[in-house]
Amino acid sequence: MNDAEPVPWLSDDEQRSWRAFVRLHLKLSARLAADLQSHSGLSAADFEVLVALTDVPEGRVRFQDLAKEIDWEQSRLSHQIRRMIKRDLVTREECAEDGRGAYVAISAHGRAVIEAAAPKHVVAVRRLVVDALTPEEFAELGRLSAKLTDRIEREP
Amino acid sequence: MNDAEPVPWLSDDEQRSWRAFVRLHLKLSARLAADLQSHSGLSAADFEVLVALTDVPEGRVRFQDLAKEIDWEQSRLSHQIRRMIKRDLVTREECAEDGRGAYVAISAHGRAVIEAAAPKHVVAVRRLVVDALTPEEFAELGRLSAKLTDRIEREP
DNA sequence: CGGAGATCCATGACGCGTCAACTAGAGATA
């Protein structure tokens, strides 16, 4: 009866905010993924890889570098690229300078697909998020996100 | 050269906000899942199911109702419960009133696990999110989240 | 040179999630 609560549960308001936040991320990622899939036949993972590949002028990058760029584990990338090769979105190229290494290169088909997909994705993001808030609100959302990410990365 | 951009790309600021938001959700969900796994041996899916089961006094619910409660597809729940039964977190019980139906019931072990896990999870959420912002900021995050979720659910 | 250790990538096992197909029982109707 004495002693402060050993576990500081969330207040009702906090609970509501937290739930809303979690729910948003579930709904939004599901929705964007579904749009991407139905409009362009791409998964979020496909999309991320293809965007990263178009960001580099040569259209090909070493596995390592790509993994770092998009912050993926190396084996995740390896699995993903295997699947994408089967659909001719990317190709794998040997690396002359390093016998262990390899390049991932975007294919012509992959380029066509991402060029069609990207604008649709942007439109969806705008419609569902950016334009759903005032510019001030959206900026604030960005600021709070950055603040939290910062905290998370500083944590033990 | 004329004609407005057919695709309204994000401005640099918008891009930054959007990226920060996406990054937050990736980092945060990864972090909370990792904590849950290492502290309690539970996945986020396990946790959600167990919480829903402790929320109901009898500790057992029909598959349908549980699926609706946590907003999951039925087959997702079916797969998840199968995996959880193997670890003795829940049990499956036949339904006398409806021969097709079945109950999911939390096991004694499941109850012990969730009761140990929940406070640790709350502490993590507090540490990583709630207490990382001012109360006003956190409330605003909740408000914006709800506003966006609302928009998403209203969309076609 | 030659061997130790590090680096690069692949793979297999497994959990998670979706979709489509399926089984079995319940309910309605003639």
Added chain:
DNA sequence: TATCTCTAGTTGACGCGTCATGGATCTCCG
């Protein structure tokens, strides 16, 4: 009752992601 349809839940295939392991090659140092 016979059948037709709807509902509850299961299952299999497959994509996604992590972890642990493995094999090839590079690097460095004696």
